[in-house]
Structures are given as C-alpha cells and as structure tokens.
Amino acid sequence: MSEDRSPRVSVLWFRHGLRIHDNPALLRALEDTDIFYPVFIFDGESAGTKLISYNRMKFLLESLEDLDNQFRAKGGKLYVFFGSPIEIFAKFKAHLNFYKLTFEQDCEPIWQARDSSVKKLCDDLDIIWDESISHTLWDPREIIDTNGGSPPLTYSMFLHTVSVIGPPPRPVEDPCWDGIKFGVLPESLKRELDVRDKIPVPADFNLKPELKQSEYTIEWFGGENQALSNLRKRIAVEEKAFRQGFCQPNQTQPDLLGPPTSQSAALRYGCLSVRKFFWALHDTFSDVHNMPSNSNITSQLIWREYFYTMSVDNKYYAEMARNPVCLNIPWSSVKDETAKANLKAWEDGKTGYPFIDALMRQLKQEGWIHHIGRNAVSSFLTRGDLWISWEEGLRHFLRYLLDADWSVCAGNWMWVSSSAFEKLLDCNFCICPVNYGRRLDPYGEFVKRYVPELQKMPVEYVYEPWRAPLEVQEHANCVIGRDYPKRIVDHNVVSHENKEKMKEICKSLKVRTPHCAPSDELEIRQYMWLPDSCTSHLSTLK
Ligand SMILES: Cc1cc2nc3c(=O)[nH]c(=O)nc-3n(C[C@H](O)[C@H](O)[C@H](O)COP(=O)(O)OP(=O)(O)OC[C@H]3O[C@@H](n4cnc5c(N)ncnc54)[C@H](O)[C@@H]3O)c2cc1C
Numbered sequence: 223m224s225e226d227r228s229p230r231v232s233v234l235w236f237r238h239g240l241r242i243h244d245n246p247a248l249l250r251a252l253e254d255t256d257i258f259y260p261v262f263i264f265d266g267e268s269a270g271t272k273l274i275s276y277n278r279m280k281f282l283l284e285s286l287e288d289l290d291n292q293f294r295a296k297g298g299k300l301y302v303f304f305g306s307p308i309e310i311f312a313k314f315k316a317h318l319n320f321y322k323l324t325f326e327q328d329c330e331p332i333w334q335a336r337d338s339s340v341k342k343l344c345d346d347l348d349i350i351w352d353e354s355i356s357h358t359l360w361d362p363r364e365i366i367d368t369n370g371g372s373p374p375l376t377y378s379m380f381l382h383t384v385s386v387i388g389p390p391p392r393p394v395e396d397p398c399w400d401g402i403k404f405g406v407l408p409e410s411l412k413r414e415l416d417v418r419d420k421i422p423v424p425a426d427f428n429l430k431p432e433l434k435q436s437e438y439t440i441e442w443f444g445g446e447n448q449a450l451s452n453l454r455k456r457i458a459v460e461e462k463a464f465r466q467g468f469c470q471p472n473q474t475q476p477d478l479l480g481p482p483t484s485q486s487a488a489l490r491y492g493c494l495s496v497r498k499f500f501w502a503l504h505d506t507f508s509d510v511h512n513m514p515s516n517s518n519i520t521s522q523l524i525w526r527e528y529f530y531t532m533s534v535d536n537k538y539y540a541e542m543a544r545n546p547v548c549l550n551i552p553w554s555s556v557k558d559e560t561a562k563a564n565l566k567a568w569e570d571g572k573t574g575y576p577f578i579d580a581l582m583r584q585l586k587q588e589g590w591i592h593h594i595g596r597n598a599v600s601s602f603l604t605r606g607d608l609w610i611s612w613e614e615g616l617r618h619f620l621r622y623l624l625d626a627d628w629s630v631c632a633g634n635w636m637w638v639s640s641s642a643f644e645k646l647l648d649c650n651f652c653i654c655p656v657n658y659g660r661r662l663d664p665y666g667e668f669v670k671r672y673v674p675e676l677q678k679m680p681v682e683y684v685y686e687p688w689r690a691p692l693e694v695q696e697h698a699n700c701v702i703g704r705d706y707p708k709r710i711v712d713h714n715v716v717s718h719e720n721k722e723k724m725k726e727i728c729k730s731l732k733v734r735t736p737h738c739a740p741s742d743e744l745e746i747r748q749y750m751w752l753p754d755s756c757t758s759h760l761s762t763l764k
Contacts, residue, residue: 229256231320231405235307235340236262236300237269237333238357239326240285241446242292244393244495246354251324252397259320259405260293261301262286263310264422267336269491275622276429277589281444285491287421288445298404302422303415307336308343310415315347317411324352326492329362329530330629331537359390359496359523362531373531378742380528381517393498432587439671440588442487442624449488456483457502460519464510469519476594478668484590486625489526496523529633540632542613548641551727553604553611564608567710568599569618571672574702574709576685577659578602580672587672589624594662597638598653604639605724606652607716612639640724652717656685675706 234251242248251258266272269282290300303310314320323344328337337353344351355361365383366373374380384390407417424430463471472483488494500520507515517524538544542551554561567573571582581595591599596619602608603615612635619635620626636642663669666684670677676684678698683690688702688709695701702708 228319229403230254230322231257231259231318232322232324233259233261233311233314233320235311235323235325236260236286236289237325237328238490239492240289240444241449241493241495242289243396243446243450244356244498245326245397246356246394247324247326247352248397249394250352250354251322252399252402255322255402257403257405258298259301259314259318259407260289260298261303261310262289263307264302264304265307265336267332268307270620270626270628273617273621274427274429275586275589276424276431277442277622278624278626279424279427279429280431281442281487281589281624282491283421283423284444284448285446285493288447288493290421292446293404296399296404300421301407301417303417305415307340311340311343311349312347313411313414315349317408318405320349322350322352324354326357327353327355327361329355329358329534331533331535331539332628334537356394356495356497357492358530359500359527360384360387362527362534365527365531366534373534374528377525377528380531381524384524384527390497390500392501393495438588440481440590442589444487444491444493446493449485449493452483452485452488453494453499453502456485457506459483460503461506461510464507464519469507470522473522473593476592476662478592478595478663479671482590482592484625487590490625490627496526499523526627526630529630532633533629540613540616540628542611542641548636549727549731551605551611551639551641554609556610556614561608561610564710565603565610565614567707568603568608568610572707573602573711574688574707575602575655575713576666576669576673576676576687576706577663578655580669583672585619585622589622591623594658596634598655598658600635600638601653602655604635605720607655607711607713607720609716609720609723612636612641615639652721654717655713660685673706675700 232251232255234248239245239247248260251260264271270278271282274282286300286302290302293299311323323340325337341351343349362373364387365380368386369379369383374383407415411417459471460469463469463474468474485494485499489496489499500523503520504515507519532547533539536545536547539547542548556562556565564573568578568582569586571579571586573579573582578599581591581599584595585591585599600612600615603610604612616632616635619631620628623631633642659669660666664681666676666679666681669684670679676687676698677700679687679690679700680694680698683694687695687700687706690698690702692701700706
C-alpha cells in the first residue's frame with residue numbers, strides 16, 4: 223500500500239458459498255484491496271434459517287466455524303453478526319469507510335428483496351457491489367434469456383438450452399493472500415453490533431438435538447474441509463462405477479445402510495463448489511475411459527440447475543394456489559381432524575407402515591434420507607396414500623433436511639405429487655410402501671434400525687407387521703396397536719381411490735397452462751427408480 227492514500231477496505235458477505243475454494247466473490251473481494259473483512263449475518267432468513275431444526279443449524283454453524291478457523295490460520299476471523307444486513311452495512315460504512323462489497327448470487331426469488339435493498343444501499347453510499355455466480359453451474363438468467371425469455375419447461379429442453387450456452391466454467395483459482403490484511407473491528411463498532419468472539423452453537427438459537435450423541439447411527443458434519451474430504455471418497459466410488467461400466471452409483475445402486483456419500487448438504491451451503499464436483503466427475507470419467515464424458519454422469523446436478531432456473535422468476539414457486547406452474551389439486555384440508563392426525567403420524571414416523579416410519583424418523587433424527595426414500599414418503603403423503611398437499615410435506619422437509627433448498631425441494635415435491643408433471647405421472651406409478659421398501663432392503667435391516675419396536679419381528683412380516691399372527695407379534699414384543707401403531711390407511715384401498723381422483727382431475731384439465739413436464743417416460747422411471755419393464759414395474763409396485 224502506498225503512503226499517500228487511505229487503505230482500501232472490502233467486505234465479503236457470506237450467505238451460501240461457505241468455502242475458500244472456487245469462490246469468485248472472495249477473489250473479487252481481495253482484488254485492489256488492502257484490508258479485508260469476511261462476514262456472515264444471521265438475519266432470521268439467510269441460509270434457510272427461518273425454518274430450521276437442530277441438525278441443519280448444527281451443519282451451518284460447523285460450516286461457519288470451519289471458515290472461521292481457516293481465516294484465523296491466516297491472522298483474521300469470520301465476523302458473525304445478528305440483525306438486518308442494511309443496518310449492519312450502513313454502520314460498517316460509517317465506521318470503516320469500506321469501498322467494495324462482494325457476494326455470491328443467491329438466485330432464488332426469496333432472496334431478491336434482501337439483495338435489492340443491499341444493492342440500493344451500496345449505490346446510495348457509493349459502495350461498489352459485486353455479485354458472482356458460483357452457486358449454480360450456469361447463470362439461471364442466461365439460461366432463461368437463451369431460451370427466449372422463459373425457463374425451459376422440460377428437462378430435455380433444459381439440456382438443449384445449456385448445450386447452446388456451452389459447458390459450465392471450471393473452478394476459479396485459489397486466492398492469493400499476499401499483501402492482504404484482515405480487518406479488526408474498532409471497539410465502538412463492536413459494541414454497536416454486538417460482536418461475539420466465537421461462532422454461536424445451536425443452543426444459542428434454543429435448538430436441541432432429537433437424539434443423544436450416542437444414539438446417532440449417521441452423523442453429518444458441516445464445513446469445507448469435511449466436504450473436500452467427502453469429495454475424495456465420493457469420487458473414488460464414482461471411479462469404481464465408471465470402471466465397472468455404469469454411472470451415478472448413488473442412484474442406480476441405492477444403499478440405505480452404509481455411510482452415505484451424498485454431497486447434497488455441502489452443495490446446499492456451498493461448502494463444496496458445484497463446479498468442482500461437476501468437473502471432478504467429468505474429468506474422472508475421461509481419465510478412466512480415455513474419451514470425453516457425456517451429460518448422463520452429472521444428470522442429477524442438472525436437475526438441481528433445472529429447479530433453480532424454474533423458480534427464478536416465480537416467487538410463488540413453493541406454494542400451490544398462486545403458482546402458475548403448479549396444478550391446483552383439491553387435497554384434503556389439514557383443518558380436517560383425520561387429515562391433521564394423518565399428517566402428524568407421517569411427520570412423527572407413526573403411520574403403521576414400517577418403511578415410511580423408518581424414513582421419517584431418520585429424517586428427524588439425522589437430517590438426511592436417500593432420494594428413493596424421499597420419493598416413497600412424498601408419494602405416501604400426497605397422491606399415493608394420504609392425499610395431503612405437498613406444501614405440508616415441503617414445510618416439514620425444509621425444517622429437517624440438511625440439504626433443504628427452497629426451489630429444489632419444492633420442485634421435487636411438485637414432481638412427486640403430480641402437481642407440475644401431470645401429463646405422464648399418474649397414480650399408476652404411485653409407490654407401494656410395502657413392496658418398494660422390500661425391494662430396497664429385503665431383510666428389513668434399515669427398518670429395524672429406525673423402528674426398534676420391530677427389532678424382533680420375523681423378516682416376512684417386517685414390512686407388513688399387521689399380517690403377523692398375534693402369537694408372532696407377542697413373541698416379537700410388538701403387538702400392533704399397543705407397541706407399534708395400526709396402519710392409518712389401507713394402501714390398497716386409498717391408492718386406488720386416489721388414482722381415480724387423479725384421473726378425474728386430469729380429465730377436467732381442458733385448458734392446460736404451460737406446465738413443466740417430464741421429457742418422456744424414461745425420465746420418470748429413472749427419477750422414481752422404477753424397474754425397466756412396464757409389466758414388472760406394475761407387478762412390483764401395485
Ligand atoms: C420430495 C423431495 C424433496 C427433495 N428435496 C431436496 C432438497 O431440498 N435439496 C436437495 O439438494 N435435494 C432434494 N431432493 C433431491 C434428492 O433427493 C437429493 O438431492 C439427493 O437425495 C441427494 O443425494 P445424493 O447427493 O446422493 O444425490 P446424487 O445422486 O449424488 O446427486 C448429486 C447431486 O445432485 C443434486 N440432485 C440429485 N437429485 C436431485 C433432484 N431430484 N433434484 C435436484 N437436485 C438433485 C443434489 O445436489 C445431489 O447432491 C428432493 C427429492 C425429493 C423426492
């Protein structure tokens with residue numbers, strides 16, 4: 223820094239993107255800067271903190287702590303504040319005269335009011351603001367523009383549009399810290415902003431764990447270092463699959479029991495860059511096969527992009543009535559006592575269907591369930607069994623899922639409940655909570671792990687314990703109605719009724735508004751993990 227000018231101060235505002243690697247907003251903050259402040263603000267909404275359970279908050283706080291440790295190793299720290307970003311940045315300006323604010327784009331409409339107000343504040347106070355795109359592979363706005371001003375309505379149209387744009391950028395380089403000094407807040411500002419010395423813990427938000435520490439089977443940890451170490455393991459799994467001639471091992475060979483290799487929570491908070499993950503998969507494939515890869519190997523990541531892009535201009539995307547891409551289905555009102563009780567039984571994992579209950583308990587206890595499990599419980603809540611609106615399921619998922627992502631979660635709920643994909647996905651494809659579970663976990667080990675009441679139930683009755691003769695139930699210490707709930711509905715009866723209701727709804731849709739829809743039946747089969755042949759599919763699932 224030359225002697226004749228005042229130091230240039232910049233601020234990086236973390237929201238998602240909680241990492242150092244592939245972080246363009248960090249590089250921009252360090253450019254032409256002498257003093258640097260990394261900050262995170264708890265404003266009651268950012269990073270999905272409006273509706274949040276213990277496990278999700280723990281994951282977020284661990285991610286912040288990991289960042290803080292990395293900055294401390296370089297002589298700085300992550301400043302964590304509570305309050306309104308506008309007020310905090312206005313005070314920052316008054317005390318520190320910072321000239322530049324950088325941040326990663328949060329493309330969903332729920333963040334637009336927050337970001338517009340901060341951008342306006344910057345314009346008013348003569349602060350340069352700089353927004354980088356790195357939470358998604360492409361800029362959703364560019365996808366919409368390339369598609370003629372509206373989001374591509376099918377996944378194959380989406381693929382076509384991004385192929386016109388070209389491959390996503392590769393990760394940016396790591397930052398160079400030479401000549402950068404971390405800022406130290408003046409005492410006066412510290413007092414005004416209630417700055418704490420440590421990253422908060424869940425108890426500071428009055429959140430308590432669902433389980434005792436010793437009871438966790440799978441415990442998830444947040445943070446960039448953890449995510450990068452998990453990435454190495456995940457790439458090893460993918461590489462093995464490529465060598466064996468297939469891809470997407472997490473989806474094609476679902477393993478409910480082993481330690482999950484999912485990166486979804488790390489991607490959701492940005493502890494792992496989606497571009498790093500994307501290119502690691504493609505480069506591994508090319509190395510193994512010595513040829514260019516194709517889009518199949520990262521198709522799941524493209525679904526993530528698709529749902530983000532679909533929501534960008536639709537602030538009603540996560541609700542039914544005002545959402546232009548969502549069918550209005552007359553679901554049962556949860557003001558009705560039966561529906562209310564059924565919803566509660568579903569949330570608490572007490573439906574009397576062991577596979578559904580195991581998954582719902584896993585969700586509450588640990589915060590993550592496999593995609594196939596998500597299909598099963600969401601189908602059960604909506605068009606399959608309980609005929610309750612997907613909005614109720616979304617609310618529950620947003621609270622408990624570690625990877626809960628407003629647009630991705632709502633998009634998937636609309637899909638499974640036939641609310642946005644009505645053309646092909648009718649109740650013929652609804653999931654049987656008995657046979658689907660048995661196909662995935664024939665010995666019921668997963669069920670027994672999360673529903674200990676069924677621990678001693680013989681394998682042939684694990685998925686249908688109500689069929690076990692009373693003496694078998696007594697011998698297993700699991701009498702239905704006493705030790706484990708009776709079924710709240712009979713799947714064979716309600717799924718048939720719901721199928722008829724759905725057919726009527728489809729018939730009544732004379733005028734079809736532009737809906738997002740599956741490209742073809744194969745896409746549905748892959749998404750729902752249905753067997754290949756139509757006849758075997760029907761016999762297995764019905
Ligand atoms: C009702 C319902 C709600 C869901 N809510 C969410 C959510 O809030 N957040 C979320 O990340 N995923 C959600 N999913 C999608 C999917 O279940 C998870 O992304 C997946 O289970 C993560 O496991 P994985 O990392 O092993 O996936 P992989 O198969 O390894 O996929 C890699 C990544 O691609 C993305 N991805 C995978 N499947 C999908 C999909 N169907 N839609 C969009 N992105 C996908 C995720 O970021 C995932 O980590 C939901 C699915 C359903 C049926």
